Amino acid sequence: MADSIMYQEDCYVILEPDRPEQFLSEAELLEKLKDILQQQEELPRDLQKFNSLEEQAQHLLETSCEFNVSPSQYLQWYVTRLEKR
Incomplete structure (x- = not known):
């Protein structure tokens, strides 16, 4: 059985080009x-089915770890747990 601590999230590390x-x-x-x-003119098909911006963002957070903002721009996010020792 998996340890429940595996499903606890402290924060996300965000990666963007040149930042x-x-x-x-x-x-x-x-x-x-x-x-x-x-700011997007056209959303990916899987996000178009949601009526609100909140639902779109929540779906993206729960089902992806990357979003292509433009051909040369992207946003990646990964869950991480920060521990002080």
């Missing part, structure tokens, strides 16, 4: 995703 990595909480990442989605 240092960032650590964001889930709420902060959702806001970032909403901002990016709001």
Whole structure:
């Protein structure tokens, strides 16, 4: 049986071209995703079925770890757990 700690999330590390990595909480990442989605002229087909920006961002967060903003821009995110020792 898997240890339940595997499913606990502290934060996300965010990777973008030409920028240092960032650590964001889930709420902060959702806001970032909403901002990016709001600026898109055309959304991927799997996001078009959702009526609200909140639902689109939540679906993206739960089912992906990368979003292509433009041909040369992308956003990647990975869950990470930060521990102080």
